[in-house]
Amino acid sequence: MNHDIQISLLGRNEIVREGLRRILIEERFRILSSVDDSCHLSDLPTDPMxxxxxxxxxxxxxxxxxxxxxxxxxxxxxxxxIVLLADSFKYEEVAEAFRSGVDGYIVKEISCDPLISSLHLVSLGEKVMPSQLAGAFANGGATFKRSDWRASITDINLSEREVEILRSLILGYANKVISRRLEISEATVKVHVKAILRKLRVSNRTQAAIWAVKHGLEAHLAAQPKDKTILNDDDGVRPILTECAA
Structure with missing residues (x-):
């Protein structure tokens, strides 16, 4: 239930904070604080359960x-x-936000119902990103400046197999889906994913995907399953991007 989710609001614009506070209260979220400086955020109450x-x-x-x-x-x-509520979509800002440890990046054009749903996803440990980023990924990153991909992989010494797997990470495929598509074992996929994260110096698959798109890697070249079977959530396809806009 929403009252199990505690919210702290931080921002310089008091009107924006107050409007958001009222929306969340109506949806039965618990508002702990609404402040204009992070130093004023209160320590969380202890929950023994x-x-x-x-x-x-x-x-x-x-x-x-x-x-x-x-x-x-x-x-x-x-x-x-941590969720950032931004005035507009800026790719570099999204990338920097997730490098800084945020769990969600939401553009203010979002309507109330998707906002509430996004907060629920965040509370469950999911990463929430703006729909504009999903569109950029779908277009091979054409909506933002891209660097030369071949130069990038030379610098970090990615193998061709690791590049194939990185393309699959952009598409949000789980290890068993990557295994099926590339006809290798899941254990081998896990080894490659760990190597990719180490070489890119990132901590998770989402950050790796953002890095790859930023540096010009196109996802549409990912290997297709041999049997042409349509893959669904039961097959382990779990997009790393969550639609945030109405």
């Missing part, structure tokens, strides 16, 4: 307020989720 979750929503505003504070908040509230 370990129930519920805590989300810090940051209104970045036109001056990117909050981005610079994400790493500090991640260290201070390691068990909390």
């Amino acid at each position: 370990g129930n519920g979750s805590h989300i810090i929503i940051i209104d970045t505003g036109p001056d990117n307020f909050g981005l610079e504070q994400c790493r500090e908040l991640r260290q201070r509230f390691p068990d909390s989720y």
Whole structure:
């Protein structure tokens, strides 16, 4: 239930915070605080049963307020989720936000119902990204500046097999789907994924996918399954991007 999700609001614009606070209260979220500076965020109350979750929503505003504070908040509230609420979609800002440890990046054009759904996904440990990023991925990253991919993989020494798997990560495929598509074992896929994360110096598959698209790798070249079977959620396909816009 929504009242099990605790919310802290952070942003310089009091009107925006108040509007968001009222929306969330109507949806039965528990609002812990609404402040204009991270130093005013209260420590979380102790929950002996370990129930519920805590989300810090940051209104970045036109001056990117909050981005610079994400790493500090991640260290201070390691068990909390962090969501950035941005005025507009900027690819570099999205990438920097997830490198800083955020769990969700939402553009303000979102309507109420998708916003509430997105917060629920974040509270369950899912990563939420703007729909514009999904569109950029679908178009092979054509909506933002791309660097030369071949130069990039030479610099980090990715093998051709690792490049194939990285393309599959962009598409959000689970290990067993990658295994089926490339006709290799899941154990081998896991080894390659670990090597990719180490070489790219990122901590998870989402960050690896963002890095790859930023550097010009196109996902549509990922290997297709030999039997042409349509893959669904039961087959282990789990997109790394969640649609945030109405």
